[in-house]
Amino acid sequence: MAYETTSHRRREFLGVSFTALCGGALAINLVLIVALLVLIGWQGGRYFWQKDLLQVELADGRSILGEIHSRESVPATHTADGVPLERFQMRAGNRDLTGQDFLWIDERIVARISRPLDAVLLERLEWGNFYGRMVALQRGDEVLAATPEETWRRLAPMLERKESERAAIRSLERGAIGDVNSAIEKLRLAERRVELDDPPAAERERRLAEIRRRVGEREAEYEKLAAELFAKREALLAETLVVEASDGTRKELAVGAVVRALRPNEISALGKLGLYLGRILEFTTGDPRESNTEGGIFPAIFGTVMMVFLMSIAVVPFGVLAAVYLREYAKQGLLVRLVRIAVNNLAGVPSIVFGVFGLGFFVYSIGGTIDQLFYPEALPTPTYGTGGILWGALTLALLTVPVVIVAAEEGLASVPRIVREGSLALGATKFETTFQVVLPAAAPGVLTGLILAMARAAGEVAPLMIVGMVKLAPTLPVDGRFPFVHFERKFMHLGFHIYDVGFQSPNVDATKPLVFATALLLIVVVTAMNLVAITVRNRLRRRFAGSAV
Amino acid sequence: MTVEDPREAAALETQIPRPAAFSAGAAPEPERSGAGDPALNPAIENPVLDIRSLNLWYGEKQALYDISMKIAEKRITAYIGPSGCGKSTLLRCINRLNDLIDGVRTTGELRFEGRDVFDPTIEINALRKRIGMVFQKSNPFPKSIYENVAYGLRIQGIRRKSVLDEVVERSLRSAALWDEVRDRLHESALGMSGGQQQRLCIARAIAVEPEVILLDEPCSALDPIATAKIEELMEDLKKEFTLVIVTHNMQQASRVSDYTAFLYMGKMIEYGRTETLFVTPRKKQTEDYITGRFG
Numbered sequence: 001m002a003y004e005t006t007s008h009r010r011r012e013f014l015g016v017s018f019t020a021l022c023g024g025a026l027a028i029n030l031v032l033i034v035a036l037l038v039l040i041g042w043q044g045g046r047y048f049w050q051k052d053l054l055q056v057e058l059a060d061g062r063s064i065l066g067e068i069h070s071r072e073s074v075p076a077t078h079t080a081d082g083v084p085l086e087r088f089q090m091r092a093g094n095r096d097l098t099g100q101d102f103l104w105i106d107e108r109i110v111a112r113i114s115r116p117l118d119a120v121l122l123e124r125l126e127w128g129n130f131y132g133r134m135v136a137l138q139r140g141d142e143v144l145a146a147t148p149e150e151t152w153r154r155l156a157p158m159l160e161r162k163e164s165e166r167a168a169i170r171s172l173e174r175g176a177i178g179d180v181n182s183a184i185e186k187l188r189l190a191e192r193r194v195e196l197d198d199p200p201a202a203e204r205e206r207r208l209a210e211i212r213r214r215v216g217e218r219e220a221e222y223e224k225l226a227a228e229l230f231a232k233r234e235a236l237l238a239e240t241l242v243v244e245a246s247d248g249t250r251k252e253l254a255v256g257a258v259v260r261a262l263r264p265n266e267i268s269a270l271g272k273l274g275l276y277l278g279r280i281l282e283f284t285t286g287d288p289r290e291s292n293t294e295g296g297i298f299p300a301i302f303g304t305v306m307m308v309f310l311m312s313i314a315v316v317p318f319g320v321l322a323a324v325y326l327r328e329y330a331k332q333g334l335l336v337r338l339v340r341i342a343v344n345n346l347a348g349v350p351s352i353v354f355g356v357f358g359l360g361f362f363v364y365s366i367g368g369t370i371d372q373l374f375y376p377e378a379l380p381t382p383t384y385g386t387g388g389i390l391w392g393a394l395t396l397a398l399l400t401v402p403v404v405i406v407a408a409e410e411g412l413a414s415v416p417r418i419v420r421e422g423s424l425a426l427g428a429t430k431f432e433t434t435f436q437v438v439l440p441a442a443a444p445g446v447l448t449g450l451i452l453a454m455a456r457a458a459g460e461v462a463p464l465m466i467v468g469m470v471k472l473a474p475t476l477p478v479d480g481r482f483p484f485v486h487f488e489r490k491f492m493h494l495g496f497h498i499y500d501v502g503f504q505s506p507n508v509d510a511t512k513p514l515v516f517a518t519a520l521l522l523i524v525v526v527t528a529m530n531l532v533a534i535t536v537r538n539r540l541r542r543r544f545a546g547s548a549v
Numbered sequence: 550m551t552v553e554d555p556r557e558a559a560a561l562e563t564q565i566p567r568p569a570a571f572s573a574g575a576a577p578e579p580e581r582s583g584a585g586d587p588a589l590n591p592a593i594e595n596p597v598l599d600i601r602s603l604n605l606w607y608g609e610k611q612a613l614y615d616i617s618m619k620i621a622e623k624r625i626t627a628y629i630g631p632s633g634c635g636k637s638t639l640l641r642c643i644n645r646l647n648d649l650i651d652g653v654r655t656t657g658e659l660r661f662e663g664r665d666v667f668d669p670t671i672e673i674n675a676l677r678k679r680i681g682m683v684f685q686k687s688n689p690f691p692k693s694i695y696e697n698v699a700y701g702l703r704i705q706g707i708r709r710k711s712v713l714d715e716v717v718e719r720s721l722r723s724a725a726l727w728d729e730v731r732d733r734l735h736e737s738a739l740g741m742s743g744g745q746q747q748r749l750c751i752a753r754a755i756a757v758e759p760e761v762i763l764l765d766e767p768c769s770a771l772d773p774i775a776t777a778k779i780e781e782l783m784e785d786l787k788k789e790f791t792l793v794i795v796t797h798n799m800q801q802a803s804r805v806s807d808y809t810a811f812l813y814m815g816k817m818i819e820y821g822r823t824e825t826l827f828v829t830p831r832k833k834q835t836e837d838y839i840t841g842r843f844g
């Protein structure tokens with residue numbers, strides 16, 4: 001009997017082409033991810049590299065000193081005169097003089113481009129970069145250096161001294177003065193407390209007198225410190241640097257306000273590499289300046305890591321206990337099935353909804369109650385009744401708890417029944433079996449859940465915007481003042497920082513590279529946290545070799 | 550074939566093709582374990598366990614029919630029979646491990662030290678401490694070798710290191726494992742070979758000093774050399790403990806056990822001294838099974 005059969009070769013061909021299709025899909029995904037990382041890495045990394053300073057002289061006699069930022073060709077349809085043109089964007093700095101950092105230059109009007117060796121770049125605390133030449137160095141009316149060369153020579157050691165002076169001022173402000181301020185604030189609250197307590201008149205007078213006496217002491221202390229601070233600030237700004245912009249305008253700058261002075265055209269490649277690394281270090285460890293458009297982003301890194309850490313502390317016990325109940329104790333039936341479906345769907349709720357819930361539940365209800373019970377003297381200023389890092393972490397814990405529950409349940413399910421029976425057969429109770437045998441064996445599964453939860457939490461921005469994340473937090477949530485960890489404080493976050501510098505900044509041209517650099521750092525931070533968790537998981541796996549998860 | 554889940558084993562019972570001679574109606578012997586039947590009532594001195602008319606159901610399905618037997622102290626008693634005959638189920642009744650399965654129901658008595666283990670007031674954890682168990686597949690906990698053996702003591706609240714050290718060493722020596730693991734007591738138990746893991750499970754069981762040790766096909770996943778070691782070990786262990794072993798392997802039963810019970814389809818067909826049962830079986834079913842005509 002003859003059958004109609006697909007030929008062997010045709011069937012082989014189908015198999016091979018399907019394999020190629022699958023492989024191709026994977027390859028495209030990988031290429032996209034690699035391309036994304038390369039783009040972010042390149043754009044972010046380029047931000048720290050010092051380019052040469054170019055002196056561009058235009059046909060109309062103007063002269064501009066700066067770095068070439070980007071180039072573009074404008075097609076004929078987009079130009080006024082209908083002729084296509086090439087133009088480049090220069091970062092010319094001197095915002096205090098010209099009002100703008102960046103300008104576009106039509107290549108047709110460029111007369112000459114040179115690379116002057118004595119061109120100076122000054123990174124300043126305010127007003128962004130200065131490009132120009134040095135003229136002199138003065139202290140008051142006394143001239144310390146009159147020639148550019150001498151100024152350049154004397155400036156380097158002076159900048160180092162100014163750096164340490166600034167550090168001293170900062171530590172005075174945050175240390176002693178901060179202590180006195182917080183003590184005065186505490187005394188103010190204590191005074192309010194006395195009013196709230198409403199004790200008998202004699203008692204009240206006694207307590208108020210005591211408080212006033214201590215306020216008096218503190219205020220005297222403050223006066224002294226403030227005088228010291230004032231003197232230090234005076235000293236910081238004592239020396240001035242006379243500089244000249246490329247158009248001949250002269251300006252006097254306080255040396256204390258200059259962070260770094262460079263002659264980029266004189267620096268060797270190796271020197272530029274050192275500068276590059278130094279800037280990366282400054283970026284990752286420094287505080288932001290100029291409404292986040294300059295300086296470092298350390299508070300944002302710290303806030304992100306600490307928030308994720310707090311979230312992990314909250315989410316693991318909750319998720320694991322819920323999973324243990326669902327898998328080990330609850331009678332498997334319709335109700336448990338419904339709960340499981342609900343948990344899984346919880347993971348799909350838009351994150352902003354969690355944010356709104358966190359605001360209503362954690363911030364207003366719980367935080368408000370805490371304030372009334374424990375901080376009534378500070379009201380109406382809220383302490384816990386406003387967004388803070390704890391509420392942010394708890395909101396994200398709610399958001400990620402389904403992931404942990406699902407992963408922990410899978411981990412528990414993968415522990416063979418025979419292992420549980422082995423424990424029970426030794427006379428262990430179900431509780432002992434669950435917590436001493438089953439849960440340790442399921443630990444790698446739990447950590448897988450935590451890794452997924454951390455990755456999700458570190459990238460989440462929307463819900464945090466309404467429960468405690470801010471553009472600029474004046475203090476870190478951890479500092480040297482009792483009780484050292486301040487759960488009620490607002491915090492900065494890399495994800496929000498990207499949005500803020502990229503789209504809310506007055507100087508978008510300058511901050512575009514910062515978006516990439518910050519995104520790169522966010523990826524690095526998330527990867528680092530995941531690597532830590534993965535290492536822990538692998539160690540657990542090795543210890544419990546043979547467990548399946 | 551090995552069947553881990555007793556419920557599946559019971560379900561399998563119906564799938565096994567029955568030889569014509571064994572169809573329920575055709576069996577000439579009396580169904581019930583009659584008090585006077587010599588095939589079911591060997592002389593047992595010092596019985597530790599006394600099973601009386603035990604019936605067991607998994608839901609609607611009856612898995613054990615009217616089992617009555619006494620188990621001798623410090624002897625090895627073997628349960629043999631084809632897959633799904635109920636021998637593991639019977640074994641798991643002794644330490645009430647069947648409780649973990651939903652829908653299990655029993656009637657009859659199973660007396661251990663004069664008390665019925667099915668008595669609802671009995672302390673089940675204390676019972677299981679007195680009746681240890683070794684499973685078909687080795688099931689070390691995801692802990693170190695030391696912690697595996699010490700586990701039974703730790704859950705009883707024994708924390709003194711000197712006591713634990715001593716018991717761990719003694720148990721591992723009794724399980725003929727000490728010399729192999731003394732240098733790696735704190736390494737994971739899951740890195741050991743299959744035979745070592747099974748001996749570790751024996752060490753773990755004897756660490757809590759039980760009266761009875763139940764062995765549920767302890768060698769079914771082991772190679773012949775590891776099996777020989779465990780059999781040798783059982784010979785030593787019976788000086789101190791009463792052993793009840795379920796086995797698929799008739800040679801093993803004839804080699805190690807003092808008494809053997811043959812079960813078929815939930816009923817005990819014959820029970821007696823091992824030599825007697827294997828050399829001169831009283832029932833034709835037993836003879837057919839041990840001569841390999843089915844099973």
